[in-house]
Amino acid sequence: MKKNVLVFPCGSEIGLEIYRSLEHSIHFNLIGANSVDDHGRFVFENYIDGLPYSNEPNFIITLKDIIEKYKIDIVYPAMDSVITKLKAHENELGCIVIGSPLETTEICLSKELTYNRLENVIHTPKVLNEANIKHYPVFVKPKIGYGSRGAKKILNNEMLKSHLQEYPNSIICEFLSGEEYTVDCFTDMNGKLRFCGARLRNRIMNGISVNTIQVGDTNHKFIDIANKINENLKFRGAWFFQLKRNEQEELVLLEIASRLGGSSSLFRNKGINFAQLSLFDAMEYEVEIIENDYKIELDRALDNKYKIDIQYNEVFIDFDDCITFEKNYYNTNIMKFIFQCINNKIKLTLLSRHDGNLHEKLLELRIDSLFDRIIQIDKFARKSEYIDNLDAIFLDDSFAERKDVFQNKHIPVFSHDMIESLIK
Numbered sequence: 001m002k003k004n005v006l007v008f009p010c011g012s013e014i015g016l017e018i019y020r021s022l023e024h025s026i027h028f029n030l031i032g033a034n035s036v037d038d039h040g041r042f043v044f045e046n047y048i049d050g051l052p053y054s055n056e057p058n059f060i061i062t063l064k065d066i067i068e069k070y071k072i073d074i075v076y077p078a079m080d081s082v083i084t085k086l087k088a089h090e091n092e093l094g095c096i097v098i099g100s101p102l103e104t105t106e107i108c109l110s111k112e113l114t115y116n117r118l119e120n121v122i123h124t125p126k127v128l129n130e131a132n133i134k135h136y137p138v139f140v141k142p143k144i145g146y147g148s149r150g151a152k153k154i155l156n157n158e159m160l161k162s163h164l165q166e167y168p169n170s171i172i173c174e175f176l177s178g179e180e181y182t183v184d185c186f187t188d189m190n191g192k193l194r195f196c197g198a199r200l201r202n203r204i205m206n207g208i209s210v211n212t213i214q215v216g217d218t219n220h221k222f223i224d225i226a227n228k229i230n231e232n233l234k235f236r237g238a239w240f241f242q243l244k245r246n247e248q249e250e251l252v253l254l255e256i257a258s259r260l261g262g263s264s265s266l267f268r269n270k271g272i273n274f275a276q277l278s279l280f281d282a283m284e285y286e287v288e289i290i291e292n293d294y295k296i297e298l299d300r301a302l303d304n305k306y307k308i309d310i311q312y313n314e315v316f317i318d319f320d321d322c323i324t325f326e327k328n329y330y331n332t333n334i335m336k337f338i339f340q341c342i343n344n345k346i347k348l349t350l351l352s353r354h355d356g357n358l359h360e361k362l363l364e365l366r367i368d369s370l371f372d373r374i375i376q377i378d379k380f381a382r383k384s385e386y387i388d389n390l391d392a393i394f395l396d397d398s399f400a401e402r403k404d405v406f407q408n409k410h411i412p413v414f415s416h417d418m419i420e421s422l423i424k
Contacts (some may be wrong), residue, residue, distance in 0.1 A: 002026070003073040005279065006066070008033040008051065008082065011040030013208060013262035013325035015078035018137050019043055021268060021275035028279060031070060042305035048346040054085045060092065068093055074098060074279065076156065080257055081144075096282050100235045100258040101186075107233060108258045111171055112143045115253070121228050123252045130160065138177040142167055149207065169269065176252055176272040178245025182209060184264045186274060189281050195289050197267050198222035201242075203299075207262040210300040214270075225251065230353070237278030246337075247316070294357045306421040310412055314392040315341055316383075316405075319352035319398045322416055333419045334395070338370055339422060349373040349392075353382055384408040 005014050005022070010032030016039065022028050032044030035051045048066060053061040063086075066072065074096045077083040078163040083097075084105040090097045099105055107113045128138060140149035140163055144390050148168040153175060154160045164170060179200060186195040203211035215222065222243070229241060238344050243251045259275040263365060268274065271290045277293035317323065323334055325391040341348055350371045358376045362368035375386050384405045387394065394405045394413045414422065 003279075003283075004029050004031060004071055005074045005076055005329075006031050006033055006042070006070070006072045007040075007076045007078055007256070008063075008186075009036075009040070009078055009317075010034055010047070012078045014259060015040055016043060017260065017262050017265055017268075018076055018275045019077060021273050022279075025276065030280070031072070033066065039305065042307060047149040048391075052081045059085070060089050064093055067093055073293075074282065075269050076275070076279070078259070080259065083259060098237060098278050100230030100233075100237065100239060100281055103256045104233045104235060105136075107303075108239075110144050111141065111255055114256055117172075118229065118232060120224050120254065121232055123246075123250050125176065125252055125254070127196060128172045128174065130164075130172070133157075133160075133172070139173045139175045140167070140170050141173070143185065158318040172181050173193055176244040176246050176254075178247070178249065180204070180242065180244045180254070181215065181251070182212070182240055182242050182261055182263065183226055184238070184240045184261055184267055184272075184274065185226050185230070185235070186238050186272070186277050187230055188287065191230070191234065191236075193227055193230045194287070195267075195272055195291075196223045197272070197291075199263070199266055202389050208300070209261075211298065212266055213297045214266065214295065216295075221251065221269060225253075225372050230255065230326070237281055238264070238274035263298055263300065268295060269296060269298075271292070308421050310393065312391055312412075314347040314349060314372055314389045314395045316349045316351045316392055316394045318396040318398070318401070319354050319358065319361075321351055322395060323350075323367075329417055330365075333423070334416055336387070337419050337423055342370070347372045347389075348377060348384065351375045351377070351386055353377055353379055353381075362376045382408075387411070393422075405412060 005028045007018050007030060008232060011034055019030060020261055022030055030044060031046040032040045033051050034040050035053050037049055041047055052062050060347060072095055075086055076098045077086050083099040086097045087099050087102040087105050107117055108413050115127060118124055124362040125230040136155050138154050141156050152163055154163060181198050181200055183198045188194050188217055199212045200215055201209040201212055240259045240261040241256040242254040244254055246252050266276050270292045277287050321368055323331055338348060348371045354376060358374060377386060384406055387405060387409050390411055394411060396402050406413045
């Protein structure tokens with residue numbers, strides 16, 4: 001039987017990576033929850049909105065009610081502060097909370113506590129105060145925070161005073177000018193570091209690595225640091241840390257997080273599914289890891305999801321320059337939509353002016369059995385005359401064909417650049 005997993009907040013970058021990691025799992029049923037509607041509403045099929053913020057007094061009581069109502073087996077927190085909050089109330093909630101022990105999550109939440117814990121173990125940044133700054137630039141970041149929020153390179157004393165007025169609970173550190181890395185890790189229930197993979201953060205946007213590649217030849221240096229951190233803090237499941245090189249090319253710690261990284265999907269696509277590993281480990285299953293041996297680069301950009309308020313039980317779809325392009329290339333977006341229709345038992349009617357034997361062409365392309373009806377018409381016929389269902393939509397690359405159907409049948413019409421709004 002599938003375990004019900006509640007992801008909160010589900011629209012964060014971490015929540016969305018958890019979804020991508022588990023959406024087709026036969027072991028887990030995902031339920032997304034949010035305090036504020038965001039992209040998670042467009043992604044999670046099972047979605048709960050209106051939860052209190054995690055720092056509000058009624059948050060735990062409300063969450064406990066949701067756990068009982070939806071028979072939640074596991075809560076997967078998707079934000080650093082939420083992990084600490086839920087681990088502190090794990091017994092009260094009565095279900096598994098994914099994450100490292102409470103002490104570890106509290107230390108990882110605070111850069112000050114992190115540096116104090118590890119300053120004699122690995123290289124940590126030199127921490128300064130306003131009085132002992134000898135030269136600029138320096139780097140200021142909140143003592144408790146994540147991403148790039150409140151973090152800034154400071155060039156002079158006036159800039160420092162202004163920034164500290166806006167973010168008074170900050171830590172002042174030496175400025176590190178070298179390359180920046182994220183090291184994704186997984187520690188099992190026995191405290192053993194089972195995976196450690198370093199990746200270079202080539203391009204960063206709002207604190208998120210949007211272009212990243214795996215570090216190969218020097219990975220042993222990162223593994224050594226990971227083992228030292230793992231020996232001094234008790235982790236369980238996925239976690240990561242970030243490093244940056246100083247002027248001496250030494251690797252210096254920036255931060256540690258007791259959760260998976262948003263761009264850890266680089267390693268997921270090599271076989272290391274951190275979310276799934278963390279869930280199985282939390283359920284006390286022994287896990288195995290296989291990492292494929294190939295180079296991979298991740299580049300991220302904004303993605304689009306749509307909710308569209310139309311109902312239809314049939315799709316009329318063109319063939320040439322719609323399902324296929326020149327040289328028999330398939331339109332993979334439309335093929336995805338076709339199979340989505342088959343999954344949802346929506347009738348598919350191929351309506352085409354194809355010049356030649358259409359049945360033979362479909363057989364050649366190995367898609368002859370996908371359609372409920374195949375209607376081949378001559379070049380003088382109007383496609384609108386063959387549409388006999390007004391609870392349908394029409395897909396065609398030709399504006400003239402779409403105009404004919406729209407004006408005469410008054411049903412929604414789509415070109416292939418609009419297909420993304422139909423794909424769920």
